[in-house]
Every structure is written in structure tokens, then in C-alpha cells.
Amino acid sequence: MKLTNKTIPCYICGKILIYRRRNEHIRRHIEGRTHKCNKCGKMFSEKSDLKKHFLVHSELRAHMCDKCGKRFKHLSNLKAHHAIHTGQKSHVCDVCGKGFTQIGSFKSHKLLHTGVKPFSCDICGKSYVQKTSLQIHLAIHAGQKQHACEICGKGFIRKGHLITHMSVHTGEKKFSCDICGMSYTQRQNLKKHKRKHEQQ
Missing domain, CATH: 3.30.160.60 (Classic Zinc Finger)
Incomplete structure (x- = not known):
């Protein structure tokens, strides 16, 4: 489906929707979440996601950050988390030397050097390294300009x-x-x- 003034991208999956049917589509995303956490009420579409989430409430997360109180199941994850507070960049790109505190940011950065762009726009075919970049791009097709200048509009x-x-x-x-x-x-x-x- 092409983007027109009567369509809008879904903020959950990016699919182009007919504006008047958007709520019906979004409801399908939400209704698919049938697995409920009995501790906090958060809903999940996959049972495996609920199991992962349940560790948040579990005593198994014995390793706690002394700076922010966040808990971790594995000591290695706590050590990696500490880099956020210290600013230590333990993940260094062997191509350009840029350092990162978090492994996810490091992996995204490495894709820049390989040229791999796994997130593609269904409308124009433009590809991106990060999903957030694709979501911003989809807003261009939808004509959504959320940040307006108070002086000139x-x-x-x-x-x-x-x-x-x-x-x-x-x-x-x-x-x-x-x-x-x-x-x-x-x-x-x-x-x-x-x-x-x-x-x-």
C-alpha cells in the first residue's frame, strides 16, 4: 500500500495503514499479547518473552548495581552494565577505533563498515542499519513533522x-x-x- 494523506505507518510494526482502520490494526498487536505477568500485569505475545521478563521479579538476579540498583542474573552482565556509569568504552571497533560502552551500540556501529543495512522501507526501498532510523524515515513518508519551530512554524x-x-x-x-x-x-x-x- 502506498502512503497518501489517508494512510499512516503503524508505530509498532511500521506497516502502512488506512488511517480510519489504524485502531483495529493496533488492537490486533495488543490482543496478541495473551501471556500476562502475575507479578506486575505486563502482557507479552510470546510465552518465552514472559519467561525472560519474569527474571526481573526473580531472586535469581542476585547481582545488583551499587549505582542504580538494577539487578542482573550474571556477573558478566553487571560488569558490562557498570560501563554506563564509568564511561569506560570496553567495546572498541577494530576498523576505526571508536569505542562503545554497550555491546548493542557496538554491533550496530560495525554494520556501518560492512555496508549491511537490514532495515528497509517498503515504500521506497531505502535501507538503514538501525530500526529507529527506518522509523524516522517512515515518518517522512507519512508527513509527520512532530517538532515545529515556534517562530516560523x-x-x-x-x-x-x-x-x-x-x-x-x-x-x-x-x-x-x-x-x-x-x-x-x-x-x-x-x-x-x-x-x-x-x-x-
Whole structure:
């Protein structure tokens, strides 16, 4: 199905829906969650997901973080979690040297070097490394611009783009060249400028 002004992507699975039938589709997602946790009431569609979740309530999670109180079943998971608090980047990319505190972020980053983009748009075919990037892209097709400029009314899909746009009104130039000190309101303009230094 193509995206029109009468369609919208499902925020759960990304499927393009006829706007007036969206609630029916979303209800199917929710109704599929038949496995209920008897401790907190959280619902799951798969019994295996409920079993994983139940560990949250279990005494089996004996390893507790002394900083935030989060509990872990395995000591190795607690040690990996500690990196969030210390800022220690124990996962280092062997291609570019960039470090990460969390294994999930590290794995996503490694895909950048392989060129593998597992998340594809059904509408235009554009592919992404991360699912969140695809969801942001789907919002473009849906015309959803949730972040609006209070001064001129221009809409943006990403909050970061709105923040960058605000410098047009404030005149703030927060992107500075470390070679000559020239400042710009937008990062891409600074990148263009730096290329001139590289050519010299």
C-alpha cells in the first residue's frame, strides 16, 4: 500500500495503514499479547518473552548495581552494565577505533563498515542499519513533522534538526573551524569549509 494523506505507518510494526482502520490494526498487536505477568500485569505475545521478563521479579538476579540498583542474573552482565556509569568504552571497533560502552551500540556501529543495512522501507526501498532510523524515515513518508519551530512554524521530523534550525533565528554559530576559527550555523557548512583547508 502506498502512503497518501489517508494512510499512516503503524508505530509498532511500521506497516502502512488506512488511517480510519489504524485502531483495529493496533488492537490486533495488543490482543496478541495473551501471556500476562502475575507479578506486575505486563502482557507479552510470546510465552518465552514472559519467561525472560519474569527474571526481573526473580531472586535469581542476585547481582545488583551499587549505582542504580538494577539487578542482573550474571556477573558478566553487571560488569558490562557498570560501563554506563564509568564511561569506560570496553567495546572498541577494530576498523576505526571508536569505542562503545554497550555491546548493542557496538554491533550496530560495525554494520556501518560492512555496508549491511537490514532495515528497509517498503515504500521506497531505502535501507538503514538501525530500526529507529527506518522509523524516522517512515515518518517522512507519512508527513509527520512532530517538532515545529515556534517562530516560523516550519516542521521537523527530528528534534535535533529543529535545534539546528533555531540558529537561523538566533544567529548562533556553534560550529567552528578548529583551523581558522570561522563559525557556521550548520554542521554541513562547516564540513564544506574544512574541505577548502584540505585542498590548500
